Structure formats: C-alpha cells, structure tokens
Amino acid sequence: MALELRPVEWVDDRVRLLDQTRLPGEEVWLTLRSWRAVAEAIRSLRVRGAPAIGVAAAMGVALAALESRASDRESFLADLDGALKGLAATRPTAFNLFWALDRMRQVVEAHGHLPLGELKVRLVAEARAIHEADVLANRTMGRHGASLIPPASRILTHCNAGALATGGYGTALGVVRAAHEAGKVALVWVDETRPVLQGSRLTAWELVREGIPHRVIADATAASLMARKEVDLVVVGADRIAANGDTANKVGTYALALLARAHGLPFYVAAPTSTIDLGLPSGDAIPIEEREPGEVSQLHGILLAPKESPVFNPAFDVTPAELITAIITERGVVKPPSREGIHRLFTL
Amino acid sequence: MALELRPVEWVDDRVRLLDQTRLPGEEVWLTLRSWRAVAEAIRSLRVRGAPAIGVAAAMGVALAALESRASDRESFLADLDGALKGLAATRPTAFNLFWALDRMRQVVEAHGHLPLGELKVRLVAEARAIHEADVLANRTMGRHGASLIPPASRILTHCNAGALATGGYGTALGVVRAAHEAGKVALVWVDETRPVLQGSRLTAWELVREGIPHRVIADATAASLMARKEVDLVVVGADRIAANGDTANKVGTYALALLARAHGLPFYVAAPTSTIDLGLPSGDAIPIEEREPGEVSQLHGILLAPKESPVFNPAFDVTPAELITAIITERGVVKPPSREGIHRLFTL
Numbered sequence: 001m002a003l004e005l006r007p008v009e010w011v012d013d014r015v016r017l018l019d020q021t022r023l024p025g026e027e028v029w030l031t032l033r034s035w036r037a038v039a040e041a042i043r044s045l046r047v048r049g050a051p052a053i054g055v056a057a058a059m060g061v062a063l064a065a066l067e068s069r070a071s072d073r074e075s076f077l078a079d080l081d082g083a084l085k086g087l088a089a090t091r092p093t094a095f096n097l098f099w100a101l102d103r104m105r106q107v108v109e110a111h112g113h114l115p116l117g118e119l120k121v122r123l124v125a126e127a128r129a130i131h132e133a134d135v136l137a138n139r140t141m142g143r144h145g146a147s148l149i150p151p152a153s154r155i156l157t158h159c160n161a162g163a164l165a166t167g168g169y170g171t172a173l174g175v176v177r178a179a180h181e182a183g184k185v186a187l188v189w190v191d192e193t194r195p196v197l198q199g200s201r202l203t204a205w206e207l208v209r210e211g212i213p214h215r216v217i218a219d220a221t222a223a224s225l226m227a228r229k230e231v232d233l234v235v236v237g238a239d240r241i242a243a244n245g246d247t248a249n250k251v252g253t254y255a256l257a258l259l260a261r262a263h264g265l266p267f268y269v270a271a272p273t274s275t276i277d278l279g280l281p282s283g284d285a286i287p288i289e290e291r292e293p294g295e296v297s298q299l300h301g302i303l304l305a306p307k308e309s310p311v312f313n314p315a316f317d318v319t320p321a322e323l324i325t326a327i328i329t330e331r332g333v334v335k336p337p338s339r340e341g342i343h344r345l346f347t348l
Numbered sequence: 349m350a351l352e353l354r355p356v357e358w359v360d361d362r363v364r365l366l367d368q369t370r371l372p373g374e375e376v377w378l379t380l381r382s383w384r385a386v387a388e389a390i391r392s393l394r395v396r397g398a399p400a401i402g403v404a405a406a407m408g409v410a411l412a413a414l415e416s417r418a419s420d421r422e423s424f425l426a427d428l429d430g431a432l433k434g435l436a437a438t439r440p441t442a443f444n445l446f447w448a449l450d451r452m453r454q455v456v457e458a459h460g461h462l463p464l465g466e467l468k469v470r471l472v473a474e475a476r477a478i479h480e481a482d483v484l485a486n487r488t489m490g491r492h493g494a495s496l497i498p499p500a501s502r503i504l505t506h507c508n509a510g511a512l513a514t515g516g517y518g519t520a521l522g523v524v525r526a527a528h529e530a531g532k533v534a535l536v537w538v539d540e541t542r543p544v545l546q547g548s549r550l551t552a553w554e555l556v557r558e559g560i561p562h563r564v565i566a567d568a569t570a571a572s573l574m575a576r577k578e579v580d581l582v583v584v585g586a587d588r589i590a591a592n593g594d595t596a597n598k599v600g601t602y603a604l605a606l607l608a609r610a611h612g613l614p615f616y617v618a619a620p621t622s623t624i625d626l627g628l629p630s631g632d633a634i635p636i637e638e639r640e641p642g643e644v645s646q647l648h649g650i651l652l653a654p655k656e657s658p659v660f661n662p663a664f665d666v667t668p669a670e671l672i673t674a675i676i677t678e679r680g681v682v683k684p685p686s687r688e689g690i691h692r693l694f695t696l
Contacts, residue, residue, distance in 0.1 A: 024654045158568075189660075192644060192652070194542055194566040200645065200653035208656045215660045216653045218542040218644055219568045220506075220600025224665035227602065252568025254575065255607060262606050296540060296566055297548065302648050304540070305548035305564045306372040308556045312537075312563045317572035 005163040005209070006135070008047055008056045010128050013066055015059045019046045020164055024205040035064035035083040042090040042097075045196060049165020050239045050275055051134050054096030057087045058127040061104040065123045076116055080108060080123075092287040093248055093316050095240035095277045100130055134167030137272040137330035138174040145175030145235070145270050145328040149184045153232045156189040156222055159250035160202035161237025161270065171237040171270040173206060175328060180212050188214040189231060191222060193250060195295040195313065219252050226263040234260045238271035238327075245321030245337030246283025247271075251314055257323035266325040269337075273329050273345055283318035291315050353511040353557070354483070356395055356404045358476050361414055363407045367394045368512055372553040383412035383431040390438040390445075393544060397513020398587045398623055399482050402444030405435045406475040409452040413471040424464055428456055428471075440635040441596055441664050443588035443625045448478055482515030485620040485678035486522040493523030493583070493618050493676040497532045501580045504537040504570055507598035508550035509585025509618065519585040519618040521554060523676060528560050536562040537579060539570060541598060543643040543661065567600055574611040582608045586619035586675075593669030593685030594631025595619075599662055605671035614673040617685075621677050621693055631666035639663050 007018045015032040022028045038060030047056045064083030070076035107126045162173030193199035207214040240248045260267040293311035326335035334341035355366045363380040370376045386408030395404045412431030418424035510521030541547035555562040588596045608615040641659035674683035682689035
C-alpha cells in the first residue's frame with residue numbers, strides 16, 4: 001500500500017500543501033507562510049473538498065497568529081479576526097470551512113486572556129487537532145461504510161471525496177478504501193466530474209496510487225452503465241448536509257441520486273459530522289457557489305465554447321434526503337436519513 | 349439571419365466539408381477528392397451527426413465513381429463495392445450511414461447496365477438528392493416540432509443535432525430554429541456533451557451564429573436546472589431508432605430522458621425517417637460504438653487522467669421508447685412512440 005497521503009500538513013510552522021490544480025500531470029508541493037496564501041489556495045482549488053478546506057482554513061488561522069507582528073492583545077485579535085473573515089469569504093458552500101473557523105474562534109474566546117505566545121501555541125495545536133481528528137473520523141467512517149458494501153461491488157463515485165479532499169484517507173473514497181481492504185471492491189467507476197475534472201484528475205490518481213481497480217467515464221455515461229447492470233451502488237461525499245439530510249455536493253450528484261433510484265441502486269453519502277449544518281432546516285437554504293465561466297469554456301487556454309456564449313457554472317447541487325439510502329458518518333450510519341437520526345448523532 | 353450553413357457540400361465534383369474538429373476556434377473548409385478521404389473525415393469526426401454522415405458517405409460513393417480508373421464494368425463495380433464497404437466500416441451506430449449507402453447501392457443495381465459515364469452521373473445525382481432531401485426533411489421536421497413548443501420555452505439540448513449534424517438546418521436544433529423563428533424560444537440550455545464537446549463547441553457556435561439566446565452548462569448541471577424549474581422541455585436528435593421507438597443517441601441522452609421524466613418534463617426526439625431502422629425490433633440490438641480512451645483522458649495533448657487509468661468511452665446510449673414523449677419526423681409526429689405509429693410513417 002502507498003504511503004498515507006495527506007494533501008495538507010502542518011510542518012515546521014508552515015503549511016505544506018499539494019497543489020491539486022497540477023495533478024495528475026505533476027506532483028507539486030507548496031509551502032505557505034501566510035493566511036492569505038492559504039485563502040488563495042482555497043479559492044483557486046489548489047486545496048479543495050469540504051474537509052480539506054476546513055483543515056487548511058484552520059491552519060490558515062494558525063499561520064495568521066504566527067505571522068502577526070502585533071505586540072498588544074487588541075491588535076493581535078484584530079489580525080486574527082481579519083484572517084477569520086478573509087478565510088470565511090473564500091468559498092460559500094463547504095460547511096467544514098465555517099465549522100473549522102468556529103473552532104479556531106472558540107480557542108480565541110476561551111484562551112484570549114493567555115499571554116500571546118501561549119495563545120499562538122493553542123491555535124497551532126487546535127489546527128493540528130482538527131487535522132488529526134478528520135483523518136481519524138475518515139478511518140472510522142470507512143469502517144462503518146465498508147460494512148454496507150456487498151462483496152464484489154462495482155461502485156460508482158463522483159468528484160473526489162478521497163484523501164485529497166480531506167485531512168487524509170477520504171470520506172466516500174475512505175469507504176471505498178476500507179471496502180477494498182476487506183476484499184469487497186470489484187471495480188470503481190470514476191465520473192470524470194466536469195468542469196474541474198476532480199474525478200479523472202484526482203480520484204483516478206488516488207486509485208492508481210492505491211492499486212484499486214477503476215475505470216474513468218464521462219459523467220453522462222453513468223446512467224447507461226446502470227441500465228446495463230454494471231453498477232451496484234453509488235457513494236459520494238458532501239459539502240454541506242442540512243438538518244433533515246438534504247445534501248449539497250458537487251454538481252451532478254443530484255442526477256446520480258435520481259438515476260440510482262430509477263435503477264434500484266443504493267445511494268450513499270459519506271461525510272464527517274463537521275459537514276452537517278444543524279442551523280439549516282433543509283437543503284433549500286444551502287448557498288450554492290457559482291464559479292467563473294472559464295472553468296467550462298476553456299481548458300489550459302484552449303477554447304471549448306465560442307467566446308460569445310454565456311456559461312452557467314454552479315459548483316454544487318442539492319440532493320433531497322429522500323433519495324439518499326444512508327448518510328455514513330464517523331459517529332454512525334443514519335439509514336434512512338432523517339431529522340431525528342441526524343440530531344441523534346450530536347447527542348451521543 | 350445568418351447564411352444557411354451546410355457542413356458538407358458537393359462542389360465541382362469534389363466534397364467541400366467544414367472540419368468540425370477545429371470549431372469553435374477556427375472555421376476550416378476541406379476539399380476532399382477521394383472516398384478514402386471522406387471515410388477518414390467520418391472516422392475522425394470532421395463530419396459527424398447521423399444525417400450528415402449519411403450525406404457525406406453518399407458523396408463518398410459518388411467520389412469513388414469519379415475517381416475509378418476502371419474501363420470495364422466489372423472492375424468499376426468492384427471499385428464501388430470497395431468504397432461502399434470501406435465507408436460502411438467507419439462508424440457502427442448511425443443508421444443514416446447504412447441507409448445512404450443502400451440508396452447508392454440501389455442506383456448501381458438499377459442502372460448498372462448503363463454506360464459507365466452515365467452511371468457516374470446517376471450516382472452523383474443521387475448523392476446530391478440525398479443531401480437536398482435531408483435539408484428539406486429537416487425544415488419540415490422543424491415545423492412539426494415547433495408546433496409542440498409552448499411560448500417562452502426554455503429548451504435543453506444535448507450534443508449537436510444542428511445544421512452541422514445534417515445536410516443543413518438540423519433535426520433537434522431545426523425544431524429549436526423553427527420555434528425561435530416563431531418567437532417561442534426564451535433560452536436554449538446547451539449541454540457541453542463530453543467527451544467530444546459537440547454541445548459547447550458546435551451547438552453553441554450555431555446558436556451564436558443565429559443569435560438564439562443560450563447558455564452552456566456542464567452535462568452534470570442539467571438535473572439541478574430541472575429541479576429549479578429552469579427547463580421546460582428537452583429535445584435531442586438520434587443516431588438510430590429501432591422499430592419500437594427505442595432511440596440510440598449521444599451518451600447522456602438516456603440520463604436526460606430519465607431526469608425529464610422525474611421532473612415531469614416533455615422529452616422529444618427529432619430525426620428523419622432515414623434514422624429509423626425497421627430491421628431492429630428494439631434498442632437492445634443497436635450496436636453502440638466504443639471510441640478511444642484518449643477522447644476522455646486527454647485534450648489537445650493535455651493529460652486529464654493518469655496514464656495508468658483505464659477509460660470506458662461508449663459514444664451512445666439507448667433511451668427506451670417509454671421515456672420519449674414524441675418522435676418528430678419529416679413525415680409527422682409519433683406521439684407517444686409506438687411500433688404501430690412508427691410503422692405508419694412508412695406506409696403513408
């Protein structure tokens with residue numbers, strides 16, 4: 001098995017980050033020294049995937065603490081506040097971003113009275129704890145999920161919900177990994193996931209690295225594979241889950257859920273509880289990021305559509321809870337998803 | 349309105365052909381002098397779309413007649429037979445290809461006794477007649493189809509079933525054109541249509557040229573537009589329609605039909621009767637072309653997936669007749685599609 005992949009890592013008071021925009025062609029690691037560099041990396045998808053964004057943002061706040069030259073508490077807290085706000089403004093949909101920034105804010109609130117040096121140490125420790133907890137959650141989630149996977153499964157996944165999308169190991173791909181370790185995976189169908197191609201560029205790259213059998217398909221191919229009985233189940237990650245189980249994930253997820261239903265296939269969502277937004281009663285209220293037209297109309301400077309053609313490029317869509325067979329979390333599986341079942345995860 | 353676009357044209361005993369692999373960046377016209385050049389153009393998608401393939405193949409046979417140096421009948425007929433077989437082997441799914449080659453073969457059978465010069469004239473005339481009839485069929489189909497389109501419609505289409513896919517005017521896009529001329533089109537949603545991007549590269553190019561309002565989307569976006577009630581109907585072309593109405597079309601069509609059904613939207617197929625294969629009882633028997641992995645894993649030499657990752661790249665899928673609201677042909681609308689309704693088209 002390949003060495004454990006961690007796309008974001010806290011090393012020597014810097015953030016070491018694998019630039020995912022360069023994959024699969026090149027494996028380029030960046031060293032980030034400022035929260036602004038982290039914010040840029042999040043905005044430009046050098047790091048992406050809700051849990052990985054959360055981890056990176058927490059580390060960004062830790063960098064902000066270290067890079068602040070403020071000697072008085074008030075200026076220091078103002079510096080931190082600027083970083084918290086700047087990082088929160090990078091991307092709107094992934095709930096883990098706001099969850100992680102909240103955790104960092106709580107450290108400031110709980111320990112704001114400590115000497116600044118001490119507070120900085122606490123912030124760095126919290127960011128690292130968020131990272132470690134995420135990897136641990138994914139491994140637990142993988143075990144829970146693998147128990148749902150029958151032997152010889154042909155699993156379809158969309159986007160990248162792997163090690164690259166998280167602190168490490170992955171959510172949906174963590175389930176695939178654990179199921180593969182248990183000898184249950186015959187094949188993974190990898191949706192290429194236009195426009196940014198997180199499936200063909202990133203998920204396939206991870207599966208090659210792990211030696212898990214897979215085939216890449218254009219997104220539009222999934223339905224005919226289902227009709228030909230070449231898919232046994234679908235598992236995807238999540239960017240934000242509302243209190244009733246409605247789930248925002250990469251655009252195309254909702255279609256897969258409908259297609260799975262039409263073909264009688266289980267449709268699983270795997271995500272840590274840090275992706276669940278109890279403040280939102282349903283998916284209608286989840287903010288959906290609209291990204292720049294160029295992601296669809298160009299690729300590395302090559303024109304894929306006429307310059308005159310407008311583009312609509314939402315990054316996510318919302319899958320209603322009733323289309324989801326189960327939500328797999330590190331605290332257990334909610335099957336079928338329900339407001340009560342999700343609430344119970346937080347009262348264990 | 350823009351000048352009528354004809355992607356293939358018989359000019360001065362040559363085939364003039366718009367190289368669709370170069371769009372939307374460049375408008376390059378090729379002059380083909382041999383049936384082998386036509387076969388290459390079909391195989392490499394310089395000309396594509398079932399009706400346009402049929403027209404080009406017929407012209408290819410006419411070129412074969414002109415380029416033959418045979419002075420005796422037997423050698424001449426052997427040359428023609430080589431061309432008919434070579435052209436038939438270019439692509440397996442589009443029925444118009446075989447239909448057009450059959451028409452050319454019938455000319456040979458009916459007029460094989462004529463002096464060779466005379467027979468050549470008849471073959472050229474037949475290829476040109478096939479072309480003109482296709483354009484005429486599309487205009488008639490457009491009128492039939494437009495009558496089904498309500499005012500202010502937001503129409504979703506997949507792939508390119510426009511002028512570029514036919515002798516001219518288009519099938520699905522012919523319906524859109526006619527509806528637009530009748531003032532009924534609010535917006536066309538253009539699926540980019542991976543992997544070859546016939547939607548963003550070709551359909552958007554045609555719509556820009558005609559001034560028809562449109563927006564390009566990644567294929568995976570269609571379902572969420574339907575959920576947000578931003579689509580009123582779907583119309584697509586066809587590559588082969590079985591006797592019961594099951595329809596092979598660009599991969600992704602079947603998914604759209606299922607999604608349209610789930611959202612209560614009409615789903616129309618527009619195609620000339622030359623696309624209907626009465627010899628096949630149902631869609632199960634339609635041969636589905638599998639194209640090379642590189643269409644998915646590379647773009648202009650840029651690697652979109654790891655070299656080690658296998659790809660599955662079927663060009664078409666089959667939509668069962670029961671998901672199709674109506675099939676629009678030049679001989680009338682079959683609504684809902686049925687074996688009887690389709691049979692009736694051929695007995696009018």
